[in-house]
Amino acid sequence: MGIRSGPCFIKGPALLEPEGNISMVHAVKGVVVRSKGAPATLETILVPEPGPGEALVDILTSGVCHTDLHYKLGGISDDFPFLLGHEATGVVSAVGPDVTDVAPGDRVVLNWRAVCGNCRACNRGQAQYCFNTHNATQKMTLEDGTELSPALGIGAFIEKTLVAAGQCTKVDPDADAAAVGLLGCGVMAGLGAALNTGGVKRGDSVAVIGCGGVGVAAIAGAALAGATTIIAVDIDAKKLERAKELGATHTVDSSAGDPVEEIRALTGGFGADVVIDAVGRPETYKQAFYARDLAGTVVLVGVPTPEMTLELPLLDVFGRGGSLKSSWYGDCLPSRDFPMLVDLYKQGKLDLDAFVTERITINQVEDAFDKMHQGAVLRSVVEL
The missing domain is CATH 3.90.180.10 (Medium-chain alcohol dehydrogenases, catalytic domain)
Structure with missing residues (x-):
């Protein structure tokens, strides 16, 4: 002390x-x-x-x-x-x-x-x-x-x-x-990436790339919102196991294969409705971009470093439609979100x-x- x-x-x-x-x-x-x-x-x-x-x-x-x-x-x-x-x-x-x-x-x-x-x-x-x-x-x-x-x-x-x-x-x-x-900070950033920025709804499919603290919080948020397919993506078996404990229905070891193809295979060949990049690297963002369904949503909540750049075919950005969003602090309003989430915690729902x-x-x-x-x-x- x-x-x-x-x-x-x-x-x-x-x-x-x-x-x-x-x-x-x-x-x-x-x-x-x-x-x-x-x-x-x-x-x-x-x-x-x-x-x-x-x-x-x-x-x-x-x-x-x-x-x-x-x-x-x-x-x-x-x-x-x-x-x-x-x-x-x-x-x-x-x-x-x-x-x-x-x-x-x-x-x-x-x-x-x-x-x-x-x-x-x-x-x-x-x-x-x-x-x-x-x-x-x-x-x-x-x-x-x-x-x-x-x-x-x-x-x-x-x-x-x-x-x-x-x-x-x-x-x-x-x-x-x-x-x-x-x-x-971190838990709100992840929960909010799913609930606020991503707008995950009942019955949605969600993929989360990166299962550190923010990523598993996003998984918990997707489960709280009622998503029925929640895919956790990481290279660490322990993190993937932890993701399952917090609501993931499927896991993908991205070191063992192409996570985009794995996510598509788990979503009927289409891709997830919402894909959350909780890593914040060009490689993982591209995975998130191509792993979402047409007109789906990509949420960037992992924080990139200043030197990182991203290159995507502009035609793909146009042709795939949907939304590309950045999540700042889980787009939370503390006066609204903190008491509500604490109540859910006390009720045993979070x-x-x-x-x-x-x-x-x-x-x-x-x-x-x-x-x-x-x-x-x-x-x-x-x-x-």
């Missing part, structure tokens, strides 16, 4: 209130990566009291997500040092003076889509695409005053974090924090527990990254 540290008073130019009073900050333990590829280290972090539009959250659990690893390796930006962690459940401990949607004591799942309500997406009733999402205005820092960049505007491998109040979504406090916290492979302490994050590299876990979850 991390060492619980209390609030303290620290005097400095950035912490003086307008009247000259000294503002309170909290000295707590958190996981930081200082430079590209450096190890994740447990350090003392200074977290200010919430200002307007902000909330202070005591973290209960935080999943170790591939996105955190991307930050660590410099694959997202070079704004080091990063405060890692973002897939989290917590309890609101304080809010800014103008915050009304959450209050101290609320159990919340943190999200990185705090909608603004005023951008062009929000104004046309598509808040799930909000182009101007909010983060906390104040900065968390190291003890020497170095400002930290919190992962996805959250930074949840820490005892307390400061976020925009809109990043807090209230959920049932009786639900297991470790399980429902995974809705904050097995979020299956995604929690192990529960670890905040000191074990670096080890969890190693297990992630090995493909040994769906999620390691830090408990504080």
Whole structure:
């Protein structure tokens, strides 16, 4: 367990209130990566009291997500040092003076889509695409005053974090924090790729290429929607077995043959109604494109790297019809989707527990990254 540290008073130019009073900050333990590829280290972090539009959250659990690893390796930006962690459940401990949607004591799942309500997406009733999402205005820092960049505007491998109040979504406090916290990123991305972006319906056929955490969540989402043929595609037998446990009706080992032909063979020779690429490589996207039925849907939810390019015959794009979609955060609206999915979890209709492979302490994050590299876990979850 991390060492619980209390609030303290620290005097400095950035912490003086307008009247000259000294503002309170909290000295707590958190996981930081200082430079590209450096190890994740447990350090003392200074977290200010919430200002307007902000909330202070005591973290209960935080999943170790591939996105955190991307930050660590410099694959997202070079704004080091990063405060890692973002897939989290917590309890609101304080809010800014103008915050009304959450209050101290609320159990919340943190999200990185705090909608603004005023951008062009929000104004046309598509808040799930909000182009101007909010983060906390104040900065968390190291003890020497170095400002930290919190992962996805959250930074949840820490005892307390400061976020925009809109990043807090209230959920049932009786639900297991470790399980429902995974809705904050990877599990929601996969579920939403099927339910929201892909629009999977009862009786549909669905293929999911890549059965890591996001992929198996997409499989669970397809099962939840009532798809009758759900095909899991991967090169790892253990991942394929796990996919079956979460709803796959068929599995395809893509190292042993052509997955496009296998998917067609399992769907009457036509291809699947919805094919979800949870890998995000040109090769897997082409497989998804050609493995769908005419007028079917391709969903890209795996995140490509900047150097990747895709080449497809334009005539095939036209001739096969249908939809080619990218799924951002599962096209979720946290205020709508999180409470609904938590209710389904509590009813036994959505097995979020299956995604929690192990529960670890905040000191074990670096080890969890190693297990992630090995493909040994769906999620390691830090408990504080």
